[in-house]
Amino acid sequence: MPIWNKEYERMGRPETQQLQLERLQMTVNRAYRNVPFYHRKFEQLNIVPEDVQSLEDVRKLPFTTKDDLRDGYPYEMFAVPMREVVRIHSSSGATSKPIVVGYTRNDLEHWAELVARVMSAAGVTRDDVVQIAFDYGLFTGGFGMHYGAEKLGASVIPVSSGNTERQIQIMQDFRSTALVGTPSYAIYMISLMDKLGIPPAALCLRVGLFGGEPMSEKTRAEIESRLGIIATDNYGISALMWPGIAGECELKEGLHINEDHFLVEVIDPDTLEVLPEGSEGELVITTLTKEGLPMLRYRTHDVSRITTEPCKCGRTTARMSPVRKRTDDMVIVRGVNVYPAEIKALLYDIEHVEPQYQIVVVRENGLDNLTLLVELSAEMISDQMQRLVELEETIKQRVHAVVGLTPRVRLVEPKTLEHVGPGNRILDKRVE
Numbered sequence: 161m162p163i164w165n166k167e168y169e170r171m172g173r174p175e176t177q178q179l180q181l182e183r184l185q186m187t188v189n190r191a192y193r194n195v196p197f198y199h200r201k202f203e204q205l206n207i208v209p210e211d212v213q214s215l216e217d218v219r220k221l222p223f224t225t226k227d228d229l230r231d232g233y234p235y236e237m238f239a240v241p242m243r244e245v246v247r248i249h250s251s252s253g254a255t256s257k258p259i260v261v262g263y264t265r266n267d268l269e270h271w272a273e274l275v276a277r278v279m280s281a282a283g284v285t286r287d288d289v290v291q292i293a294f295d296y297g298l299f300t301g302g303f304g305m306h307y308g309a310e311k312l313g314a315s316v317i318p319v320s321s322g323n324t325e326r327q328i329q330i331m332q333d334f335r336s337t338a339l340v341g342t343p344s345y346a347i348y349m350i351s352l353m354d355k356l357g358i359p360p361a362a363l364c365l366r367v368g369l370f371g372g373e374p375m376s377e378k379t380r381a382e383i384e385s386r387l388g389i390i391a392t393d394n395y396g397i398s399a400l401m402w403p404g405i406a407g408e409c410e411l412k413e414g415l416h417i418n419e420d421h422f423l424v425e426v427i428d429p430d431t432l433e434v435l436p437e438g439s440e441g442e443l444v445i446t447t448l449t450k451e452g453l454p455m456l457r458y459r460t461h462d463v464s465r466i467t468t469e470p471c472k473c474g475r476t477t478a479r480m481s482p483v484r485k486r487t488d489d490m491v492i493v494r495g496v497n498v499y500p501a502e503i504k505a506l507l508y509d510i511e512h513v514e515p516q517y518q519i520v521v522v523r524e525n526g527l528d529n530l531t532l533l534v535e536l537s538a539e540m541i542s543d544q545m546q547r548l549v550e551l552e553e554t555i556k557q558r559v560h561a562v563v564g565l566t567p568r569v570r571l572v573e574p575k576t577l578e579h580v581g582p583g584n585r586i587l588d589k590r591v592e
């Protein structure tokens with residue numbers, strides 16, 4: 161099994177930690193000196209960059225949240241002048257204030273290197289024909305995978321997402337050997353292939369890199385058996401790096417973390433204390449080399465556990481367990497992050513709608529669909545049909561504008577959703 165960068169992926173623990181400390185100190189300096197947000201935070205905490213003398217000292221640093229990034233819209237969190245920014249991406253989900261990420265030339269080089277590593281770990285080589293079914297655009301999935309695959313020397317087909325029939329045709333005709341996309345998109349492809357009567361034997365696929373959303377073992381098994389491939393899980397956060405933070409090797413025993421570029425802690429989400437190795441908790445990630453948008457202790461809300469046991473594949477990097485749970489109530493539907501709080505806020509804004517609602521997510525023919533149940537107020541019930549139809553349309557349009565998905569909307573009678581509270585605001589029927 162080839163290892164893309166033996167020097168870094170097989171580094172001893174003391175060397176890794178020394179490198180992490182040096183890079184952490186550099187990052188802290190960069191953030192403190194160039195990002196007013198961090199400067200203020202350091203002053204509030206009464207700390208200076210020189211207080212970071214060991215890796216444990218990372219615990220003295222402030223956390224960064226998604227809201228901090230949104231508040232800095234668009235460029236306030238950048239640590240370099242725009243002259244040094246060579247690429248700009250923006251987070252998925254069209255909230256009123258998305259997260260904007262700037263990359264320097266070095267950032268892009270590192271990104272390609274790290275994606276080459278995770279691809280290589282999955283078994284992709286320069287002999288592969290890699291079909292990338294992630295969106296190319298503001299969202300980082302397509303471009304991120306693309307440059308990594310090119311760096312590896314594979315033949316890259318930048319199909320992007322959508323037009324699935326054509327996607328399948330290309331996979332057959334171009335003899336793609338590697339598929340890259342979300343697990344739910346792979347499931348959808350499989351169901352469409354069934355409908356079109358295309359057997360897996362008609363394809364040349366042998367490996368797939370999936371990510372962007374949780375992939376249950378059941379889903380993985382289905383993708384692997386139906387497409388006849390090895391399917392690896394790949395993790396990242398677009399505000400930090402997606403893809404490229406961590407990915408599974410062919411053994412699929414945890415996701416190898418690119419520790420020379422990211423320092424990952426596991427904390428108790430309630431006490432915010434760092435937990436010992438092996439404990440399950442929330443991942444908190446600090447970037448170690450990012451120049452454009454350095455990030456200190458980013459709270460991911462993703463639940464995982466970490467081991468530093470070397471893997472049988474020969475890599476010595478720490479591994480995280482697949483993310484299948486969150487500490488908040490965000491769900492990912494068709495690659496879009498849906499936050500109930502966002503839905504609630506937009507419903508408040510629409511006249512005549514009681515913000516009593518429930519989000520129902522189902523998978524039909526391999527495709528995820530979101531239905532929004534919304535309770536009507538008493539006076540609306542007696543209203544004209546036409547107004548109800550308009551209201552439905554308004555909700556659809558608002559959700560599309562804010563969240564980036566068009567839901568099905570079902571207006572229901574007052575008091576129908578009385579039983580719905582924080583515990584069951586989302587009914588995720590995809591859960592296996």
Ligand code: DLL
Nearest residue numbers: 252301371372373374394395396397398399483495
């Ligand atoms: O947009 C991730 C993405 C990539 C989505 C590709 C769709 C397609 P963010 O919007 O920053 O980045 O969302 C990051 O996605 O905190 C996890 O909850 C989730 N996530 C990403 N990869 C995985 C994975 C994109 N392999 C959030 N397993 C993260 C489980 C994942 N969850």
